[in-house]
Amino acid sequence: MTKARILVARAVFPEIIALLEQHFEVEHNQADEPWPKERLAGKLAGKVGAFTTGGERIDADVLAVAPGLKICANMAVGYNNFDLAAMTQRGVLATNTPDVLTESTADFGFALLMATARRLTESEHYLRAGKWQRWSYDMFSGSEVHGSTLGILGMGRIGQGIARRGAHGFGMNVIYHNRSRLAPDLEAQCKARYVGKEELLRAADHLVLVLPYSPASHHAIGAPELALMKPAANLINVARGGVVDDAALAAALRDKRIAAAGLDVFEGEPKVHPDLLTVPNVVLTPHIASATVPTRKAMANLAADNLIGFLVHGKPVTPLNPEVLK
Numbered sequence: 170m171t172k173a174r175i176l177v178a179r180a181v182f183p184e185i186i187a188l189l190e191q192h193f194e195v196e197h198n199q200a201d202e203p204w205p206k207e208r209l210a211g212k213l214a215g216k217v218g219a220f221t222t223g224g225e226r227i228d229a230d231v232l233a234v235a236p237g238l239k240i241c242a243n244m245a246v247g248y249n250n251f252d253l254a255a256m257t258q259r260g261v262l263a264t265n266t267p268d269v270l271t272e273s274t275a276d277f278g279f280a281l282l283m284a285t286a287r288r289l290t291e292s293e294h295y296l297r298a299g300k301w302q303r304w305s306y307d308m309f310s311g312s313e314v315h316g317s318t319l320g321i322l323g324m325g326r327i328g329q330g331i332a333r334r335g336a337h338g339f340g341m342n343v344i345y346h347n348r349s350r351l352a353p354d355l356e357a358q359c360k361a362r363y364v365g366k367e368e369l370l371r372a373a374d375h376l377v378l379v380l381p382y383s384p385a386s387h388h389a390i391g392a393p394e395l396a397l398m399k400p401a402a403n404l405i406n407v408a409r410g411g412v413v414d415d416a417a418l419a420a421a422l423r424d425k426r427i428a429a430a431g432l433d434v435f436e437g438e439p440k441v442h443p444d445l446l447t448v449p450n451v452v453l454t455p456h457i458a459s460a461t462v463p464t465r466k467a468m469a470n471l472a473a474d475n476l477i478g479f480l481v482h483g484k485p486v487t488p489l490n491p492e493v494l495k
C-alpha cells in the first residue's frame with residue numbers, strides 16, 4: 170500500500186522523522202534550509218500533511234498551490250503563522266501544541282523578568298569586558314522582584330503559570346487583564362486580581378505580555394501605553410513580536426521612560442529593531458521561551474501525534490478548527 174505523503178518543513182528530532190516514516194512517505198528538511206514562501210508552497214504540492222513551526226506562513230496563496238493538503242500540524246502553541254480562516258475555508262485542519270509547553274514557558278517568562286529586573290546581562294557584559302575594578306554601592310542596582318506588583322496582560326495557561334510563580338514564590342501582588350475574566354477558582358489559585366488595561370499599565374512594576382498575536386493585539390503596547398507605565402517599571406514580552414511596537418519601546422528605553430525590558434520575541438524576527446541593539450537596559454533572547462529538551466520533544470511528539478491521529482485514525486489530538494472535521 171502506498172503511504173500518504175507529508176512534508177516536515179524544518180529540522181526536527183531524528184526520532185520524530187523515524188516515527189512519521191512508519192506511517193507516511195516523508196519529505197523532510199533536516200538540513201534546515203530556509204525555504205521562501207514559493208519554495209514552501211511548491212514542496213507542499215502533492216502532500217496531504219505538513220509539520221510546520223511558527224516560521225512557516227500558511228495562507229490562501231500557499232493553499233492554492235497545494236489543493237491536496239488536509240492538515241498542517243504546528244510545533245508551537247501560537248499559530249499566527251496560519252491564516253485559520255483560509256485553512257478552514259479550504260477544509261484544511263490546523264493543529265497546535267498547547268499545554269506541553271506551559272510550565273517551561275512560564276519558567277522562562279519568570280527568568281526573563283528576573284534577568285531584566287536585576288540587570289543580569291548588562292552586568293555580565295560589563296564584567297566580561299574587564300570593566301569591573303571595584304565594588305560600589307550603586308553598581309547595577311535594579312528593581313525589587315519580591316513583594317512588587319506583577320502585571321500580566323493575557324491570562325491564558327502561560328500567564329497563569331507566571332502568576333502562580335510570582336504570587337506563591339515571590340510574594341508578588343498579581344494583577345491581570347485579559348479579554349475575559351478568569352473563573353473565581355482560577356483567580357484564587359493564581360492569587361490574581363482582574364483590572365482594566367489602563368490600571369494594569371499604571372500599577373505594574375513588572376508587566377509581562379503573554380497574549381496571542383492577532384490584528385486585534387497588534388501594537389497592544391505602543392507609545393501611548395508605554396507613557397502610562399511607571400518610569401521604574403519593566404516590560405517583558407514572551408508573547409509574539411508585533412504585540413509591542415518595538416520602535417516605540419526602543420525610544421522609551423533610550424529616554425528612560427521605563428526602566429528596562431526583557432524581550433524573547435520581536436517584530437519581523439529573526440530581525441531585531443536596530444535601536445533595541447544599542448540600548449543597554451534590555452535583555453534580548455532569540456525566541457527560546459519553550460526551549461528545554463523535554464518540552465521541545467513533547468511539542469514535536471504532539472505535532473506528530475496530530476498528523477498520525479488525523480491522517481491514520483481520523484482523530485487529531487489538538488485541532489484548532491474542528492469544524493473541518495464535520
Ligand code: DGY
Binds near residue numbers: 247270
Ligand atoms: C510557541 O509555541 O508558540 C512558541 O512561541 C514557539 O514558537
